Amino acid sequence: MNITTESQQEVWHDLQQPGAYEWWYFDAEDKVAGTSVVVIWFSGFPFSPYYMQHYEDWRRRAGDILPFPSDYAGFSFQLYEQGRETINFIREGGGGLFQGNRKDIGIRFEDNSFSYDADKDEYRLVIDFAFPARSRQVQAELVFKVRRRVRYSKKDGNNVDPGSCHQWLLSVPKADVRGFIDITGENGNGVRRIELTADGYHDHNLGTMPMQEYISRWYWGRAFSDRYDLIYYMVFFRNSSYKPLSLLVLHDNQADSVAVVDSLEFSERDFSTGIFSPLHGRSLELSSDQADVTISQKKVLDAGPFYLRFASNISLRVGGQHINGISGISEYLNPVRLQSRFMRFFTRSRIWRDGQASFMYDYYNYFKGCSDWFKR
16 A cells, blocks of 8 residues: 655546546535535545445456446535534446546546646635435535645555555645535525635545455544644555554644654554444554554544544644644544445445435435424
8 A cells, every 4th residue: 555645646547447446535624613524526436335236246257347437436525514414415427427637636527526726736626516315406616725735655565466556645734725615405495605714634545446355444534723733544454464554644833844653553442333333443542752642533423334434532742742622533434344235235325326216315315304304
């Protein structure tokens, strides 16, 4: 597995291997207003039950139509207000909905796109989608102005299989985000506009094979504060002989200096699980000679059979100081669960597949709509 910050790696790689995936992730958080948003574009949607079923069918029966990533593009948009989900939209479809470029940074899925202006060092996100299952329309424009980047590269010796690659590109550790989100159709009313002034983050992942065949689980998180900003990444592999991969990026805002630590001791405790959520630790510790980080994954913002997103509290011990009260976002992923047909059945409730009817999707959104009505 590779970790890099090379900006040229951010272009669309147009991967063709069966089961391959690529995604571009943006998030922004306005702590004052209590608003956060997550936007992701996919070329080869690795969490798609349709993609994974096609891949497994192909593996079992040689000669079937290849499960190309381009047949499973996707787009997702999540909006949270005051720690509560407002919009959770995931749509996927064939290559006709997706447009990428191997030379320029930028992606389009239907009318949702992002582009990069190198002169201004900023990303412009344009969002425009209908959400018929919830009677919503969302339009937004967000500008991610890069505040800082970091230089780092590591080629992990674990992955020695020829032709196989998994890569995490830490594109933008921190950005200033400005823009708006318009939501139409709430409670039968007109347009509600959310003005966003936020701190943002952006990264990019890709792999030439399904991640569940290589990665067993990972923890990721980022947090911003007046004194320190941090990003952590902890990956465990299916092959138990592979050493886990760890990374901590710590920025001292007073000294305007950055430390990158890639040799960390990791521990987890306070384990939790559920029928539709994987076993995970709610309290994490990352330790090194340079810094110690304790993460408390407090409030679940989003949950699925293989994925959890949290609002987290973080404490940091560095340079003889003990700093509490840092808040941020953290995630846990167990891609191995993508191999479960039972879990795929329920994952269909969250994904609108172009041209594919799904009673699970219809019923899920019907009950979510009823829940919204009672919360009016």
